[in-house]
Amino acid sequence: MGDYLSQIAELFSQYDIVGAFWVNIQLTFWAAILSLVLGTVLALMRISPIVSLQWAGAAYVNVLRNTPLTIIMTFMVLGIWTQLQISLAQDFATNFFRFAVVGLTIYHAAFVCEAIRSGVNTVPLGQAEAARAIGLPFLPAARLIILPQAFRGAIAPLGNTLIALLKNSTVAVAASVSTETATLMREMIENNSSVIFGIFFIFAIGFVILVIPIGLLTTSLSTRLAVRR
Amino acid sequence: MRTRHAGAAVLAALTALTLAACGDSSEIGADSTTTDPEQADTNDAGDTIRIGIKYDQPGLGYQDGSEYTGFDVDVATYVAEQLGYSEDQIEWVEAPSAQRETMLQTNQVDMIFATYSITDERKESVAFAGPYFVAGQDLLVAEDNTDITGPESLEGKNLCSVTGSTSAQRIKDEYAAGVQLLERPGYAECVTALTAGQVDAVTTDDIILAGLAAQPANQGQVKVVGAPFSTERYGVGLPQDNDVCEDVNAAIEQMIEDGSWEEFVTANTEGTGYTPNASENPPSVDACA
Numbered sequence: 001m002g003d004y005l006s007q008i009a010e011l012f013s014q015y016d017i018v019g020a021f022w023v024n025i026q027l028t029f030w031a032a033i034l035s036l037v038l039g040t041v042l043a044l045m046r047i048s049p050i051v052s053l054q055w056a057g058a059a060y061v062n063v064l065r066n067t068p069l070t071i072i073m074t075f076m077v078l079g080i081w082t083q084l085q086i087s088l089a090q091d092f093a094t095n096f097f098r099f100a101v102v103g104l105t106i107y108h109a110a111f112v113c114e115a116i117r118s119g120v121n122t123v124p125l126g127q128a129e130a131a132r133a134i135g136l137p138f139l140p141a142a143r144l145i146i147l148p149q150a151f152r153g154a155i156a157p158l159g160n161t162l163i164a165l166l167k168n169s170t171v172a173v174a175a176s177v178s179t180e181t182a183t184l185m186r187e188m189i190e191n192n193s194s195v196i197f198g199i200f201f202i203f204a205i206g207f208v209i210l211v212i213p214i215g216l217l218t219t220s221l222s223t224r225l226a227v228r229r
Numbered sequence: 230m231r232t233r234h235a236g237a238a239v240l241a242a243l244t245a246l247t248l249a250a251c252g253d254s255s256e257i258g259a260d261s262t263t264t265d266p267e268q269a270d271t272n273d274a275g276d277t278i279r280i281g282i283k284y285d286q287p288g289l290g291y292q293d294g295s296e297y298t299g300f301d302v303d304v305a306t307y308v309a310e311q312l313g314y315s316e317d318q319i320e321w322v323e324a325p326s327a328q329r330e331t332m333l334q335t336n337q338v339d340m341i342f343a344t345y346s347i348t349d350e351r352k353e354s355v356a357f358a359g360p361y362f363v364a365g366q367d368l369l370v371a372e373d374n375t376d377i378t379g380p381e382s383l384e385g386k387n388l389c390s391v392t393g394s395t396s397a398q399r400i401k402d403e404y405a406a407g408v409q410l411l412e413r414p415g416y417a418e419c420v421t422a423l424t425a426g427q428v429d430a431v432t433t434d435d436i437i438l439a440g441l442a443a444q445p446a447n448q449g450q451v452k453v454v455g456a457p458f459s460t461e462r463y464g465v466g467l468p469q470d471n472d473v474c475e476d477v478n479a480a481i482e483q484m485i486e487d488g489s490w491e492e493f494v495t496a497n498t499e500g501t502g503y504t505p506n507a508s509e510n511p512p513s514v515d516a517c518a
Contacts, residue, residue, distance in 0.1 A: 077411075078418060082425045092387065092409035173392060178401075178412045186327065186393025193330040194354040 008198045011188060020184040021206050027097070027169040027180065031104035032162055038105060039112025040147075046113065047120055047146075049138060057113070065110040073103045073174035093179070100172035104165060111161045119154025120146060124229070152225045159218025163211050181206070278314045280305045281324030281332055281341035281466070285415060288440015288497045290343055297321050300436065301463075303493040304361050304484065305342040308465070311480035312473065326394070330354045333468045340477070341466035344437060346395070347515070356518060357464035358477035361484070362494075363509035365457025366396050367435035369442060371423065372452050377430055379456035383408050386429040389419035396433040399459065416441055424450055434461050436494075439503035448500060457506050464515075474517035485511045 011017070045057030064072075076099040080086050088098040123146055131141035151158075173182035181203055188199050282301050283290035289299040302321075309319050324332055324343045332338050333355045344364070347357045368388075370377050377386065384407040390397040392412040400410050411428055413419050419431040420441055431438065431451075438453045465477050484490050490511050 077413075078421065082422050082427050085425070085427065092411060096411075173412075174414070176392075176412050178392070178397075178410065183392055183412065187398060189327045190393050190395060190398075191350060193327070193351065196331060 004195065004198065007192070007195050008202070011192065011195070011199070011202070015184060015188055017181075017184065017202065017206070020179060020181045021210070023097075023177065023180040024166065024169045024172075025210070027100055027104060027172055027177070028162075028166045030101045031108060031169070032165055034101065034105040035108040035112050035165070036158075038109035040116060042109060042113035043116035043120065043150075044139075044142060046117055047142070061110045061113050064107055065114070067107070069103070069107050069168055069171045070174045072107050073100065073171050076100070076103045076175050092176075096176040096178075097172075100169075100175040100177045103175055104169060104172070108161060108165050108168070111164070112158065115154050115157035115161055116147075116150055118157055119150035119152070122153035122227075123149045149227050152227050155218055155222040155225060159214060159222070162218070163214055166210060166214070167207060276314075277318045277320045278309055278312070278340075279320045279322050279338045280309065281322045281329065281338040281343055283325070283343045284323045285417075286344065286437055286440060287444050289437060291440075292321075292323075298497075299440065300362070300493050300497040301342040301344065303497070304481075304490075305340075307484050307489055307493075308340075308342075308477055308480040311483065312476055329466055333466055336468065339468075340473070343466070344434060344461075345464055345466045346461040347464040351466075352518070354469070356467045356469050356471055356474060357515070358467055358474045358517065359464035359481055359514055360462035360512045361465065361481045361490070361514075362436065362463040363506060363512045364434035364436045364461040364463060365506050365509075366399060366432060366459040366461070367438055367457045368454040369420070369423065369431040369438040369451050370429065370454060371426075372450055374429070374452075377454060379454060380404060380458045383430070387411065387427070389413060389422050389428040389431045390433055391416060391419070394433065395461075400432060420447060420451065430454075435503070436498070436505065439498040439501050442501040442503070443498055453501060453503050455503070460506075460509060462512065478514040478517060481514050 042057045042060060045053040046061070048054060077096065081095070081099065087095055088102075089095040127145055127149065128141065131145040136144065170180065170182040172180050173186075177183070185199060185203055189196055192199065282297065282299075282305060284292040284297075286299065286301075290301040291297065291299045306316055306319065310316070322332070322338050324338060324341050326343070329341055329343060329345060330351065333341060340358075342361075345351075345357075347360060351357070368377060368379070368383075376382060383404055386407075387409045388400055389411040390400065390413075392414055397410060397412055400408060411419070411422060413422070416431065416433065416437065419428070422428045423431050424447070431441075435453060435455070435457050441447060442451050442453055465481075467474055467477070494505060
């Protein structure tokens, strides 16, 4: 047992495990910001009074939400980069990092959209009617009345989406990001297969440590910021 | 209420099926562990041997419909025959790189022929017979490429290899300056990137590259450079407490002696102009631990 533990300790000095988690955090950070923007736009489209926008928003959500993330990521590299020869940067590392962020963003925007829409459903109909009654058109009504209340009601589902996003950032391996945890785990297993369970355990614990604070934060925020009615 | 009952019934049926499946596989496992080398020459017709191979490496271990082809498959069939198992007594099992040690330790296979390099780290958890082939890391380039002649001409080039593989790690560690590396889950995707012109070379063991180049779809488009810069000694993976290591070694020696080894190499790399590294091949087997 002592021998096993010393082998595990050896792994920490041999590989930059913390650095790999840092790459996942960076992927999550950029994808979270971009998917929040795109998801809000999609949610606006779905609650707008214009039927063609509603239809486009619904189509996006239903297609992207039901496509496996691995396929989106593989398509980024094999479809867009290899076949269409579109690059996002000259340097390989930056290029694939950006493709991974794009892939994570377009996938999770669908979930963000639905989370915000569930927040919109917590806003009583009277609020929209009152906004309309004082003469506000759709966009100002959404910006000033509906969305501020909707976001406060959507914190818990948005937090769940963020947790899913953090864990899904390991799928970046399918977009050839070679510095994040899933790639490092494969390398470590290739070289040290005798401690395979220890390696799995390290990465599982690492993600638990990252996810628990997000869960606690969103739970406390969702109760603190909830609109009391 | 009725639908809920129906759901519960389906769930129960599924659980029963799953459990039954578990029971079955462990029974099979128990049966075929009784492959004792003394019995091997006179074993009953019903006895089988489970051999782990790659299913996705053309020219080495490849599942083509219900057929299995490649150099590893040919060698495994020959060795199994020497151990007293005919071709239809072999049960092929897929052995992906990352699972090979676990499959041997948990007795899911009896032996593994899957481009399995003999290393000291691996010897801590499994035993090896052989080697039966010495490969070396090499480069696969487009047919009309003339400026890549070996690892020293890679400056400023883009390479592709399989995620986390030893080949990819060697490029990162030793040739990282000036080389950009694309990592994909499989070699076929690397060849796609090569033929599309997005990378200049694919790198891994030479015989794997030769197998890729011999594929009908790639023929005439890519070539192996032929300047190996590492030695990978492919061994036969065995459980640590095996008693067949000597017999497997004897079978490998006989295969090299009677010319079958050379025949297998030529047959599986035909049309690519590939020849194995002559200073290392054919190899002489190591003594069993």
